[in-house]
Amino acid sequence: xxxxxxxxxxxxxxxxxxxxxxxxxxxxxxxxxxxxxxxxxxxxxxxxxxxxxxxxxxxxxxxxxxxxxxxxxxxxxxxxxxxxxxxxxxxxxxxxxxxxxxxxxxxxxxxxxxxxxxxxxxxxxxxxxxxxxxxxxxxxxxxxxxxxxx
Amino acid sequence: xxxxxxxxxxxxxxxxxxxxxxxxxxxxxxxxxxxxxxxxxxxxxxxxxxxxxxxxxxxxxxxxxxxxxxxxxxxxxxxxxxxxxxxxxxxxxxxxxxxxxxxxxxxxxxxxxxxxxxxxxxxxxxxxxxxxxxxxxxxxxxxxxxxxxx
DNA sequence: ACACACCCTATAGTCTATATAGGGTCAAGC
DNA sequence: GCTTGACCCTATATAGACTATAGGGTGTGT
Numbered sequence: 001x002x003x004x005x006x007x008x009x010x011x012x013x014x015x016x017x018x019x020x021x022x023x024x025x026x027x028x029x030x031x032x033x034x035x036x037x038x039x040x041x042x043x044x045x046x047x048x049x050x051x052x053x054x055x056x057x058x059x060x061x062x063x064x065x066x067x068x069x070x071x072x073x074x075x076x077x078x079x080x081x082x083x084x085x086x087x088x089x090x091x092x093x094x095x096x097x098x099x100x101x102x103x104x105x106x107x108x109x110x111x112x113x114x115x116x117x118x119x120x121x122x123x124x125x126x127x128x129x130x131x132x133x134x135x136x137x138x139x140x141x142x143x144x145x146x147x148x149x150x
Numbered sequence: 151x152x153x154x155x156x157x158x159x160x161x162x163x164x165x166x167x168x169x170x171x172x173x174x175x176x177x178x179x180x181x182x183x184x185x186x187x188x189x190x191x192x193x194x195x196x197x198x199x200x201x202x203x204x205x206x207x208x209x210x211x212x213x214x215x216x217x218x219x220x221x222x223x224x225x226x227x228x229x230x231x232x233x234x235x236x237x238x239x240x241x242x243x244x245x246x247x248x249x250x251x252x253x254x255x256x257x258x259x260x261x262x263x264x265x266x267x268x269x270x271x272x273x274x275x276x277x278x279x280x281x282x283x284x285x286x287x288x289x290x291x292x293x294x295x296x297x298x299x300x
Numbered sequence: 301a302c303a304c305a306c307c308c309t310a311t312a313g314t315c316t317a318t319a320t321a322g323g324g325t326c327a328a329g330c
Numbered sequence: 331g332c333t334t335g336a337c338c339c340t341a342t343a344t345a346g347a348c349t350a351t352a353g354g355g356t357g358t359g360t
Contacts, residue, residue: 003337013318014337015318016316016318018339034324034326035325036325048278052277054316056255057248057296057297060315069271069274070274077262077271077274080262081271081273087255088255090296091255091296095248098241098248102238102242105206105238106238108206108234109235112227112231121230121231123234127202127203128195144294145207145244146240146241153306154307163349164306166349169348169349184308185308185356186306186307186308186356209347210346210347211346292346294346
């Protein structure tokens with residue numbers, strides 16, 4: 001199968017597949033006479049694995065580690081377990097952090113109900129003032145915040 | 151005050167201050183004879199404003215818009231209200247999405263309790279399999295996911 | 301006179317892709 | 331036989347919000 005078919009089958013863009021190949025997540029496939037990439041079921045399964053992990057917000061490095069477990073069926077899956085546990089903790093930490101953000105934004109929003117001159121706006125005023133509790137992102141580490149790059 | 155002092159006072163890296171200047175969020179300050187940047191209270195307050203907004207996970211574009219309101223005290227703060235409302239919705243959407251992820255990860259994690267050969271690992275097996283519900287990131291838009299770049 | 305902390309600019313790298321430019325391949329229809 | 335269009339190729343640039351590095355100048359203390 002050519003790259004376009006693999007893309008539609010897995011719901012992954014063509015350019016993204018080539019990107020995964022460059023990143024070493026997908027093995028280099030055979031080539032046709034016209035230098036087209038030719039994929040088999042093995043590739044489709046591996047790409048599906050990668051996309052499932054991405055859907056769970058894992059980084060490509062985490063996925064690389066899981067694929068290494070997957071490629072070594074003699075070894076134990078202990079590494080995979082640990083990785084999932086850690087990732088789960090990061091997701092939880094990120095949720096907690098975003099909930100603090102949400103509370104802070106609700107408080108901020110309540111300071112202004114609309115059509116007054118900006119000079120009197122409670123929101124702009126509050127943002128200008130000193131302290132404010134700032135949730136640190138230490139524990140969430142590699143888990144993105146409010147604005148994913150889609 | 152020189153850039154290093156501004157940095158320690160605001161808890162912002164020196165390079166980040168210069169970056170904000172390049173991005174047009176901070177005005178270009180006066181320079182000493184040795185070409186050092188010289189800041190006043192105005193700059194410190196504006197930088198604090200920016201950092202508070204960043205702590206609330208706003209993008210630099212959102213902050214630019216809030217600063218524009220701030221810089222036009224004749225206008226109304228209606229724009230600022232709308233922006234905060236929208237940002238709040240994005241944060242809420244991202245939280246909901248991450249909670250779905252968390253559930254999926256908990257289910258995944260429960261499929262394996264450790265020291266078995268990777269070939270039998272329920273986690274690796276589940277990730278290889280077809281469908282899986284994948285929360286879309288449509289509503290969270292500009293709110294990053296699980297792995298922020300700190 | 302020298303060390304050291306601080307400042308400057310310019311450039312490249314991070315991460316996970318997406319977008320663009322400029323070209324080659326292949327089947328169908330005229 | 332020739333064009334059209336869909337598909338494929340590579341290489342490079344762009345996004346966001348910084349961080350890191352190289353290579354140099356400034357200013358203070360000993």
